[in-house]
Amino acid sequence: MLSGLSLRVRVFLIFAGLAAGIVALCLLGLFVAHGRLVAGDGMAGVTDAFSLIALIAGLGGALLVAGVWYLFDQNVARPIETLAGSLLTGAIPDADEGRYLADLAPAARAAAAAQSRARDDLEAALSDHAEAEAREKSMLEKILSDIGAGAILADAEGRVVFYNAAAAQLLPGLALDRDLSRFLRSGGLEAAQARLDAGAEASDVALIGADDARLSGRMRRLQDDEGGTVLILRPARREPVPPRASVEALSRHAAALAPLLDDLNGPLPEGLHDTIRAEGRGLVAALRDLDAALTPPAPRQRRVAAEELARGLGLPLGEVAPVTLAADGWQIGGLVTRLGQSLAESGRPPAASIRQEGAEALLHLTWEGEALPMDLLDRWLSDPPDPDHPELSGADILAAHGTGIWPERSGERHRLVLPLALSPVPREARPAVTYDFALAREGNADHRPLKALTCVVFDTETTGLALSDRIVQIAGLRIAGGRLTGERFETLVNPGRAIPPASTKIHGITDEMVATAPDMSAALRGFHHFAEGAVLIAHNAPFDMGLLRAAEAETGQHFPNRVMDTVLLSAMIWGQSAVHSLDAICERLEITIPEGLRHTAMGDAEATAQAWLRMLPALEAKGITRFEHVLREAQKHRRLLSDANLAAAHGKDS
Secondary structure, three states: OHHHOOHHHHHHHHHHHHHHHHHHHHHHHHHHHHHHHHHOOHHHHHHHHHHHHHHHHHHHHHHHHHHHHHHHHHHHHHHHHHHHHHHHHOOOOOOOOOOOOOOHHHHHHHHHHHHHHHHHHHHHHHHHHOHHHHHHHHHHHHHHHHOOOEEEEEOOOOEEEEEEHHHHHHOOOOOOOOEHHHHEOOOHHHHHHHHHHOOOOEEEEEEEEOOOOEEEEEEEEOOOOOOOEEEEEEEOOOOOOOHHHHHHHHHHHHHHHHHHHHHHHOOOOOOHHHHHHHHHHHHHHHHHHHHHHHOOOOOOOOOEEHHHHHHOOOOOEEEEOOOEEOOOHHHHHHHHHHHHHHHHHOOOOOEEEEEEEOOEEEEEEEEOOOOOOHHHHHHHHOOOOOOOOOOOOHHHHHHHOOOOOEEEEEOOEEEEEEEEEEOOOOOOEOOOEEEOOOOOOOOOHHHOEHHHOOEEEEEEEEOOOOOOOOEEEEEEEEEEOOEEEEEEEEEEOEOOOOOOHHHHHHHOOOHHHHOOOOEHHHHHHHHHHHHOOOEEEEOOHHHHHHHHHHOHHHHOOOOOOOEEEHHHHHHHHHOOOOOOOHHHHHHHOOOOOOOOOOOOHHHHHHHHHHHHHHHHHHHHHOOOOEHHHHHHHHHHHOOOOOOOOOOOOOOOOO
């Protein structure tokens, strides 16, 4: 019956009912007081009567007002708050939301539906118009990812805004919005910058990485008003002692020794013993130089994510295990790429895959057709994969890594098998090229716009729900300039204790899966490097941050990062009365978590990242545009959840 009334009439009836109730209470009080006066005596009866009137009217009125407030809150205030959150985020409200708000709820649903259609139409139009640009962008990314050199673009302040996979292999830890100079020893970079500042268009550079790897390349100033630079890097060519010079030194010392040896028929003349010893030492030194000239260099002590290595091969990919390889990605990647090209040229186009088998990984190049003769493989391995390092053959690279490669039959197909050791230290995975040319910095994180923040969205899986429990998996994604950059970190963690069956039932991680995984110190050291300087975002952040802080004494890794919590952000949009579980937020924002990824660290981190990006416009519409605004608003919701920037809390939302 009430559903046919307008909102104004309903509000009028609420307050009319309140007034009628108060009048009824007063009449009731007067009726009871009249009875007391009739039965009472003198002034005492009058006083008692008026006291009774006040008591009945006061208590009854208070209860009536409380009841009216409850009805108003449940049927007006909360639905309006929920409808506002839906409109701000672009989600269409449920049909049951605001059913007592008359025309307001249908109008809100119609507006949200129209907004959704307009957004879909706009996205379709943009997609149609951007198709050609997308093809050009894809082509550019492929070219930049396939070139053998590392390419890095830095802005006027020296912060990285672009890099490709080769650069990430040359400079471990390279990431967007980080100072390029932190990955290179001081001196060479400053000298090249000084030459550019003096007017030179470009400058050759000889650099040393933070891990002592020698690099060479060219630095050029961008032709724009921003003052950025582009740096092209390669491993520095090794300058061995020329074999001819070593042979000449051998001949010289041998020629000097020959007449001396002729004098050994009789007693040694005075001083001849010392002369022979000096020439013998010279001969030994010449032999050592010749050995150094003919011995290939040992591989740089590097590690590379299997996914990153596989993407850089330029081959069709099959299964790629989420592991970190104890290998020089530049050398192994170049060798496998060259072998793939040779197989394709011989009529055996291969596909690549990497799978874990025990304590090592097996890289397979699989093809259909004829088998590969071993002598042909040996001829390929005798050639240098990198023309800039002609002294380093494929066989030398394999020997330096302590491994080999061989052909074998696999069912109806053939394949090359290359075993590689696993690294105990996790490494973040990166796309072929990583860039954000719109990175902007305005003071410290508190005063920067939310879209300008560099963030790492992360999640953990644990042995239990207390801060005394241990992490068994941690994953994170980097966001810069309001978009996902493609940079990821993910690793299982050996907790050093058995995983309870009840926890395994939730996240599916067993003791066997973490037996060879990095321990807590190694895993958090890798994550600390990945998240350094970024604002951390998590769902129910007090729990995840509490775990990181509880492990500080053990790992030595301190996380002073600023933190944002999607639980509190959701409350800022939809109010505290709404449900703020990750599933509820994703349902409101129409985010689908693929089956099997819920309650995995990366799956939940991806869902949280999508939630953050979709809530961002709604926060800005409410005037929450800077991190300092988030901190201030979080204090209003302390009853719901504590602020992870201030303290840790117990328990975790499921």
